[in-house]
Every structure is written in structure tokens, then in C-alpha cells.
Amino acid sequence: MDSYEGAWSRILQRAGLAALAWLTVGQFTAVEAQPPTADMLLIHARVYTVNAKQPWAEAVAIGGGKIVAVGDEKDIARYRGAKTQVLDAGGRLVLPGFTDCHIHFLDGSLSLQRVHLDDAKDIPEIQRRVKAYAEAHPDQPWVRGRGWTYPAVGPTNLPDKKYLDEIIPDRPVYLESYDGHTWWANSKALQLAGITRDTPNPAGGEIVRDPRTGEPTGAIKEDAADALMGHAIPAPSRKEKLRAFRAGLKEANRVGLVRVHSAGGVSAAIGDLQNADLLEELRRSGELSVRMYLAYRAEPPTITDAQFKVIEDARRQYHDEWISAGAVKFFMDGVVESHTAAMFTPYSDDAKLKGSLLWDPDTYKRLVADLDKRGVQIFTHAIGDRAVRLTLDAYENAAKANGTRDHRHRIEHIETITKEDIPRFGELGVIASFQPLHAYPNEDALEVWARNAGPERTQRAWAWHSVESSGGVLAFGSDWPIVTLNPWEGVQNAVTRQTTEGNPPGGFVPKERISLENAIRGYTLGAAIGGRREKTEGSLEPGKVADLIILSQDLFKIEPTEIGKTQVLLTMVGGKAVYESPEWKAVANSSTREAK
Ligand SMILES: [Zn+2]
Numbered sequence: 001m002d003s004y005e006g007a008w009s010r011i012l013q014r015a016g017l018a019a020l021a022w023l024t025v026g027q028f029t030a031v032e033a034q035p036p037t038a039d040m041l042l043i044h045a046r047v048y049t050v051n052a053k054q055p056w057a058e059a060v061a062i063g064g065g066k067i068v069a070v071g072d073e074k075d076i077a078r079y080r081g082a083k084t085q086v087l088d089a090g091g092r093l094v095l096p097g098f099t100d101c102h103i104h105f106l107d108g109s110l111s112l113q114r115v116h117l118d119d120a121k122d123i124p125e126i127q128r129r130v131k132a133y134a135e136a137h138p139d140q141p142w143v144r145g146r147g148w149t150y151p152a153v154g155p156t157n158l159p160d161k162k163y164l165d166e167i168i169p170d171r172p173v174y175l176e177s178y179d180g181h182t183w184w185a186n187s188k189a190l191q192l193a194g195i196t197r198d199t200p201n202p203a204g205g206e207i208v209r210d211p212r213t214g215e216p217t218g219a220i221k222e223d224a225a226d227a228l229m230g231h232a233i234p235a236p237s238r239k240e241k242l243r244a245f246r247a248g249l250k251e252a253n254r255v256g257l258v259r260v261h262s263a264g265g266v267s268a269a270i271g272d273l274q275n276a277d278l279l280e281e282l283r284r285s286g287e288l289s290v291r292m293y294l295a296y297r298a299e300p301p302t303i304t305d306a307q308f309k310v311i312e313d314a315r316r317q318y319h320d321e322w323i324s325a326g327a328v329k330f331f332m333d334g335v336v337e338s339h340t341a342a343m344f345t346p347y348s349d350d351a352k353l354k355g356s357l358l359w360d361p362d363t364y365k366r367l368v369a370d371l372d373k374r375g376v377q378i379f380t381h382a383i384g385d386r387a388v389r390l391t392l393d394a395y396e397n398a399a400k401a402n403g404t405r406d407h408r409h410r411i412e413h414i415e416t417i418t419k420e421d422i423p424r425f426g427e428l429g430v431i432a433s434f435q436p437l438h439a440y441p442n443e444d445a446l447e448v449w450a451r452n453a454g455p456e457r458t459q460r461a462w463a464w465h466s467v468e469s470s471g472g473v474l475a476f477g478s479d480w481p482i483v484t485l486n487p488w489e490g491v492q493n494a495v496t497r498q499t500t501e502g503n504p505p506g507g508f509v510p511k512e513r514i515s516l517e518n519a520i521r522g523y524t525l526g527a528a529i530g531g532r533r534e535k536t537e538g539s540l541e542p543g544k545v546a547d548l549i550i551l552s553q554d555l556f557k558i559e560p561t562e563i564g565k566t567q568v569l570l571t572m573v574g575g576k577a578v579y580e581s582p583e584w585k586a587v588a589n590s591s592t593r594e595a596k
Pocket residue numbers: 102103104263479
């Protein structure tokens with residue numbers, strides 16, 4: 001196996017050569033010739049390029065949607081022609097546009113149109129919001145929402161239908177918890193789904209019941225039980241999905257995202273790959289403003305020939321810099337909170353439980369080798385240390401069996417890991433796809449996690465620093481709509497591992513905090529490497545796409561606890577501004593006037 005440095009220098013060399021080729025073929029004939037005029041110059045900027053060879057610059061020249069040159073004001077002024085547009089950054093921090101490496105985009109986009117309960121503190125507040133939303137959306141047959149937390153729904157930490165019946169007795173209401181593991185139905189929703197005291201619990205799920213009467217309380221636990229509701233809820237129409245996508249794209253650009261890696265739909269109806277035709281429609285109408293990498297979600301027990309054909313067809317159809325397919329997502333296990341993540345040793349709070357694998361390990365290994373041979377990139381959800389081990393083993397086996405190198409297979413989440421497996425990311429070239437906000441140390445969520453995992457495993461919880469310092473590439477994302485898609489809160493948590501109130505003091509497993517530079521890299525160059533796009537994306541250097549953002553504050557000059565408050569002033573994708581904040585528009589207009 002190549003060393004991490006070896007892999008890195010290969011990657012950087014290739015990126016550099018690609019850029020050089022672009023310049024020589026397209027632009028220069030002689031060394032002293034006048035450089036081409038650019039379409040746009042970005043000047044008076046503090047540019048952090050994420051290019052190790054030239055980390056800082058003052059200005060960027062852009063042409064044909066790509067970066068032509070990066071340098072100081074004087075260098076870049078040479079690219080100015082009569083028609084060149086000049087954008088004055090006013091000394092602000094400029095970064096490469098951010099990528100979210102783990103997102104459920106349509107699912108999140110649909111949730112934007114539903115009632116938000118994220119920071120609702122108690123039942124009266126939830127009731128107020130749900131009622132106001134229902135009244136404002138009389139055309140929606142079901143009142144849907146998400147984000148409620150367990151402490152907010154009362155002393156039992158489980159919701160009760162009576163609170164929803166009090167405000168809406170005649171229309172179904174169905175609300176998902178912030179972590180996506182529990183749902184809250186009113187009586188009308190239970191009735192439409194045909195769920196009664198006689199409905200048995202499905203395997204892996206629970207219809208919570210009143211211990212005295214046996215009646216469903218309205219609390220629905222885990223996907224398997226949620227699926228019983230599924231058939232009663234009308235699937236979103238094409239029009240609704242398009243409307244959702246438009247809102248999602250705007251929201252992504254607003255927070256500085258220029259690309260997302262879709263980790264497969266929560267269900268097929270709202271899978272991003274299954275709805276790629278809608279993204280294609282938006283591209284044709286000029287509305288697609290976020291680059292999309294779409295994964296196919298494989299379900300146990302196997303991948304059939306027909307499914308392989310779907311994967312191959314998608315890859316053939318979508319393979320350019322705006323929409324591409326060619327990844328397959330597996331779920332190896334569940335999550336720590338519900339004791340479903342697969343561990344080597346029992347959970348600390350229950351010696352009977354070790355979690356279990358969702359795939360037969362031999363079948364998984366065979367499928368991984370098959371996909372690897374086809375050049376398909378693999379994303380595997382693995383949270384328990386045993387699931388992480390088996391996934392690494394399968395990737396290692398595939399590389400050996402096929403003689404393949406640098407396929408960049410990924411592990412998603414990696415919440416626990418054994419000491420021995422930490423260096424294997426670097427050794428095998430496996431990408432560590434982490435979502436920094438999953439380790440946000442708020443009391444209710446992380447206490448359950450730490451209690452279940454126990455102190456020994458918690459020492460290596462979300463081991464960002466250990467994986468990175470032993471040679472692994474970090475690729476960061478959100479898992480939206482499980483948590484916000486706003487990456488600035490993620491950057492803050494990667495650096496602090498503390499709540500915005502500063503808890504716990506010193507940070508949660510503080511040795512796993514990473515530097516600001518490395519956190520930014522996780523959302524830019526690391527993300528591009530994790531999506532096999534580092535030749536054209538991920539840093540601001542000649543030949544790469546002109547995807548960049550201008551920020552409200554200089555992350556390098558503020559307290560780390562302030563990073564989450566960052567506002568994006570401008571987001572540019574392919575040399576075109578796709579988002580400008582109101583403040584920015586005001587300033588930009590006045591400076592254009594001055595220039596004239
Ligand atoms: Zn996910």
C-alpha cells in the first residue's frame with residue numbers, strides 16, 4: 001500500500017498537471033505574451049485557497065467558469081480587459097465553495113416546507129407552531145413536521161397523541177423527532193394508517209402503548225414502525241418535489257454549499273437518484289445551482305442483476321460536473337442510541353446487546369469486490385467498531401482481489417473505532433466521511449450516546465484528529481435533515497467539540513478536535529478527494545472551477561465559538577453568483593457606482 005504522503009503527492013501532482021495543461025493549451029503561446037482577459041476579477045480579498053503551495057492570495061481571475069489565476073493584486077490586474085467585471089471583496093475572507101459529503105437532499109428540501117420544531121422547548125410551544133402551520137397550509141392533507149426533542153415532549157421523554165388531538169382533531173398530524181428515530185402521530189393519523197391496540201409491533205420497531213389500556217399513545221419508534229404509517233401518507237407529487245428542490249438549492253447556496261454528495265434517499269420515493277430527472281429539468285432551466293453527486297442505496301439481502309443495471313445506467317446517464325451518479329451506499333449497521341450499531345463488546349448499559357450487522361458479511365464482501373471492479377465508489381454507513389472493521393476488511397479485500405488502487409471507498413459516520421483500525425484509513429486510502437455536528441455535545445443526545453458506548457469506546461468517539469494525523473482524508477458533511485445543513489456550525493464543532501455555551505469545558509474528547517484549516521479542508525479539498533473531484537474542485541487554483549464564497553467574518557481572526565454565526569455574503573458556482581446576501585447586494589451596488 002502507498003503511504004498517505006505518496007497518495008497525496010500523486011493527487012496534488014495530477015491536479016497541478018491538469019491545471020498546467022489547461023493554461024498552456026488554452027492560453028499562452030509565449031512566456032512573455034499578454035495574459036488573456038478574464039471575465040471577472042475578484043479583488044481586495046483575503047483568499048484562503050486550501051492549496052498548500054499557495055495558501056493565501058489577494059485576488060482571483062475567472063474566465064469561462066474556471067479559475068484563470070490566483071495571486072496578488074498586481075498579478076491579477078494584468079487579466080483585466082475592457083469587458084472584465086470587477087468584484088471588490090472589501091477585504092473579506094474568501095474560501096472555496098463548500099461541499100456537503102453526506103446529505104439526503106430531497107428529504108431535507110421537503111422538510112423545509114414543513115413545520116420546524118427544532119428549538120421548541122415545551123408542549124405549548126410545539127402546539128402553537130403546529131397549529132399556526134396547519135392554518136397557514138390548509139391545502140396540505142397531512143400536517144407534517146420535524147425536529148422535536150425528547151425533553152420537550154414531557155417527563156416521559158416520549159410524545160403523546162393527546163397534545164396534538166387538543167389542537168387538531170380532524171386532520172392527520174405526523175411529526176418526526178430531531179434524530180429521525182421516533183415519530184409522533186395524532187389520533188387521526190393513527191386511524192388513517194389503521195393502527196390500533198391490536199396492531200402487532202413490526203420487527204425492529206415499536207408502536208408505543210399505554211400500559212393500562214393498551215391503546216397506542218401516538219409515539220412510533222424506529223423506521224420499521226414508521227413504515228406502517230408510510231402507506232397512509234400521500235407521496236409528494238412531482239410539483240411538490242420540484243418546489244422542494246428549488247427551495248433546497250436556495251438554502252444550500254445561502255449557507256455556502258456548491259456541491260452535495262447525496263447519501264441515498266430515506267425512502268425510494270424521495271431518493272435523490274430516483275428523482276435525478278427533476279434535477280436534470282432544473283439544470284436545463286438554468287436553476288440547478290448546486291453540483292450533485294448521487295448514490296444508489298443498496299438494500300439487503302443482495303444487489304440483483306436488475307439493480308446492477310440501474311446503477312450502471314445511472315452512471316452512464318449522469319457523469320458530468322453538475323450531476324453525476326456512480327456511487328453505491330450500504331448500511332452496515334444502525335446507531336449507538338438505539339443499541340443497533342454493531343460492536344465487538346456489549347453496550348455499557350446493557351450487557352446483552354452488541355448490535356448487529358444489516359448485511360451478511362460474506363455477501364457484502366463479494367458485492368464490494370464486484371462494485372470495486374466496475375469502478376463504482378462505495379459509501380458504507382458504519383457506526384459500531386465491528387461494522388467499521390468489517391467494512392475496512394471488505395475494502396482491503398477488494399483492492400487486493402482486483403489489483404485496484406485509489407478507488408476512494410468511504411465509511412460514513414465512524415462514531416466508534418478500535419485503536420488498530422485508526423491508521424487503516426490512511427494505509428488503505430479509505431475516505432473518512434464524518435458529520436461534525438453529530439458529535440455536538442448537547443446534553444440529551446450525547447449523554448445517551450456516551451452511556452451506551454461507555455467510557456472505553458468514548459475515548460475514540462468521532463476520532464477526527466486520530467484518523468487524520470495517521471494519514472486518513474476527512475470528508476465532512478451534515479446528514480441533513482438529521483441536523484442543519486449549515487456547515488459553519490459544523491466547522492465550529494470540529495474545532496471546539498463544545499456547545500455554543502462552552503460545554504463541556506475543554507470539549508468532548510478534546511484530543512479529537514482539529515485545526516480550523518483542517519476543518520475547512522474537510523468541507524473543500526477533503527470533500528473533493530472524497531468525491532473523486534480534486535482535479536477540478538476543492539481549492540482555488542488555476543484550472544479548477546470558479547466555485548467560491550465570500551464570508552461575513554474572518555474565521556482566522558475570531559474566537560472559535562463565533563464561527564457558527566458566520567454568514568455567507570456571496571456564493572459563486574462556475575463563475576456565476578448564485579446567492580448574494582441583502583447586505584452584500586447593498587455594498588456591491590454602491591461600489592459599482594463608485595467605480596463608474
Ligand atoms: Zn445519512
